[in-house]
Amino acid sequence: MAENKNNSAEKAKASSILEIRSLQKAFGGHVVLKDISLSVERGNVISIIGPSGSGKSTLLRCASFLETADGGDILYDGKYAMHDGVYASKAELNRCRTRFGLVFQNFNLFPHYSVLRNVSEPPIIHGVDKETARERAMELLKKMGLDGKENAYPFQLSGGQQQRVAIARALALNPEVLYFDEPTSALDPELTGEVLKVIKQLAEDKMTMVVVTHEMPFARAVSNHVIFMDGGVIVEEGHPEAVFGNPTQERTRQFLRNYQR
Amino acid sequence: MSLMTMIIKMSEGLSKTCAIFFLTLLFSLPLGMIVALLRMSKIKIVSAVTRFIITILRGTPLMLQLLAVTYGPYYLFGANVARNKLIPVVIAFSINYAAYFAEIYRGGIESIPVGQYEAAEVLGYTKFQTFMRIILPQVIKRIMPSVTNEVVTLVKDTSMAFTVSYQEMFTIGKQIANSQTSFMPFLVAGAFYYIFNVIVDWVMGRIEKRLDYYR
């Protein structure tokens, strides 16, 4: 806390839950993120769209520390998690980890745990008492339309249900921002609706979210900022009506054309 | 010698057969996990040395390893051969089986999708919590069939203790066969091992069933 007070740059952006500056990431010699900067304000929903291989997942994985970035800054709530390519202490990174949740494309539920335990164990290992964690998990499952499923095991659920459990699991830790990496891509088309509905509901509840998605109508309807990525850079960004309705870049137009029927 | 006396004499050795069996499992199952973790170590030299030791243990006869552990100290340092041969026998069996279990564990651990680790990491599980709570339970379920195989083999392998004249059931049977010039003791021994393994199969089947609640 004290050290940050001296840093005006950090203070100015303190209202952003996440801020990324000039993020760079390469795999071997292959540069995947070239110079990515973005800032996520509380209560906002940001959609990231772009062709396959453009670096969307890598960006989210860098933001959630699953991937080690090569350069740039990552700040959570104005505090450096990475400063000019150098990561903060383990303790600081753990503090940052409590601020975000991540929902994976393929859910990654724990198959040997019941639905209830999937959602309640993470808070318990963070020191929440069992009964409180259980009650909160039940409440979240209900909110996700999963009441009655608490004793089921993941393999007994549909993909859509599993993904909603995964969302409940992420929410159980009360993150300040929730990341989604193509949350509906692994689902049968008839199941995407139920998951998108839940995310939409979260947006209405003013949950801060960053959603990588190929569901353009959803991105347009739900987000208040859209980022179009291609080749490791942000090609165009802005209000969804602007990006979708009147894109300024040829690459954006080309990409969006492929999604029109 | 009547068949009955034969059976009674040989069953006196059964407790020693069981001692080898249970003590070997007791030591080799956890030791195998340590070996597996060393084998998967990120430190190259550690994993290379462990791998080399595993290939030796799996690539040479258990009989040779029994002889080496039992009589090696005598030939190397002139130390007395252990009075109670159970000790060197269990040491040799435990080390040998640990090598096999280690490879089974390693296969199991490597078969767990990386997404399980990533989910746990993002949820704030420590490395230790991730292994104990998320990975290990899934590994155990996946490796049960291979472990059952090894345990069944172990039952039969206990007979190998005759090479160092440890008085377990098979060694006694062999001695009776020699003195009586009879094949009967071997049939009795076969029956004992078969019954032993029927029980092992049943127990392992129960454990596998209990882990059947998820996929």
Ligand SMILES: Nc1ncnc2c1ncn2[C@@H]1O[C@H](COP(=O)(O)OP(=O)(O)OP(=O)(O)O)[C@@H](O)[C@H]1O
């Ligand atoms: N672990 C890795 N090792 C090597 N290359 C990788 C790795 N992860 C991603 N890449 C490469 O980085 C590039 C960007 O991948 P990324 O997964 O971020 O794309 P994406 O925008 O999420 O694509 P998609 O829409 O298909 O999910 C790709 O060329 C990919 O092959």
Ligand SMILES: [Mg+2]
């Ligand atoms: Mg992706």
